[in-house]
Amino acid sequence: MSFPIHRLRRTRSSLPLRRLVAETRVTVDDLVYPLFVVPGSGVRREISTLPGCFHLSPDQVAEEGLACQDLGLPAVLLFGLPEHKDPLGSEGYSERGVVQQAVRALKQQAPDLLVITDVCLCEYTSHGHCGVVQGDKVLNDPTLELLSRMALSHAQAGADVVAPSDMMDGRVAALRLTLDEQGFDELPILSYAAKFASAFYGPFREAAGSAPAFGDRRSYQMDPANAREALREIALDLKEGADLVLVKPALAYLDIVRAARQEFPVPLGAYNVSGEYAMVKAAAARGWIDEERVAREMLLSIKRAGADFVITYFAKDAAGWFK
Numbered sequence: 001m002s003f004p005i006h007r008l009r010r011t012r013s014s015l016p017l018r019r020l021v022a023e024t025r026v027t028v029d030d031l032v033y034p035l036f037v038v039p040g041s042g043v044r045r046e047i048s049t050l051p052g053c054f055h056l057s058p059d060q061v062a063e064e065g066l067a068c069q070d071l072g073l074p075a076v077l078l079f080g081l082p083e084h085k086d087p088l089g090s091e092g093y094s095e096r097g098v099v100q101q102a103v104r105a106l107k108q109q110a111p112d113l114l115v116i117t118d119v120c121l122c123e124y125t126s127h128g129h130c131g132v133v134q135g136d137k138v139l140n141d142p143t144l145e146l147l148s149r150m151a152l153s154h155a156q157a158g159a160d161v162v163a164p165s166d167m168m169d170g171r172v173a174a175l176r177l178t179l180d181e182q183g184f185d186e187l188p189i190l191s192y193a194a195k196f197a198s199a200f201y202g203p204f205r206e207a208a209g210s211a212p213a214f215g216d217r218r219s220y221q222m223d224p225a226n227a228r229e230a231l232r233e234i235a236l237d238l239k240e241g242a243d244l245v246l247v248k249p250a251l252a253y254l255d256i257v258r259a260a261r262q263e264f265p266v267p268l269g270a271y272n273v274s275g276e277y278a279m280v281k282a283a284a285a286r287g288w289i290d291e292e293r294v295a296r297e298m299l300l301s302i303k304r305a306g307a308d309f310v311i312t313y314f315a316k317d318a319a320g321w322f323k
């Protein structure tokens, strides 16, 4: 019936035609670059599990931020590795913490760059969990107070957006309340609303020194089996006041990205996590895949699934690919 009248190959026959009919596009505007802040000055050390990404002291973060700004990237996302860890992660909410220093340095040197800060205790706690630990339990409600202090200290340092990634219940509401009380009622919250307990975070835990000392994160991060529950998580975070929401990881969870896109008319991001990046890097290093083509296809697919923006370790390279 349809063939030979209809031949879908006609619109694929040349590059300009393919450009004209492309349904999805990635641009530099869609990309957020994660940075890892360490103590000291003049430190710039490549992260073994994330080739091409670096541990940077606050002054070097400012340099890197300037480079990102020059590449046209809209935003960076900051993680911190403290000088000392303790059970309550106190450097995470110290005015002198590495992230707080880096935010201040960035605001001076790269004023046009949006600075998003990760709000979570796991990099700062001696046990490596994202909350207050009692025995073998990670306590929810006592953690909220610490997360609120952390978000507030980031805001006071000059952060533009705070991004809670801990997966405690009620943390968006707790952050919103604290920020509003302290005069930061215009500061947006980007919530890692649907964050799964994923093995794809492996290289990050090496990079952030945040592997849990006992157990795992399955009592607070989501079960990869659950899609409906992800939508409940997002709905609750939006009710609590989240301005933007994230799905994480991205690639094995594109069904969640699509479902979230269809269900919620809000800014939606996806986190192209460390394991997704490391797999590409490792295979490319062996000559098994073409790094640029694979990475471009991944980013395009994340957008096609419905993400408005992507947090990715490829951001700096991709800024060149997708100018």
Ligand code: PBG
Binding pocket: 118, 120, 122, 130, 165, 166, 200, 201, 202, 203, 204, 205, 210, 217, 272, 273, 274, 275
């Ligand atoms: C902190 C946090 C993690 C990631 C982002 N924020 C690790 C984890 O939850 O174990 C992972 C990012 C990545 O793998 O790129 N809670």
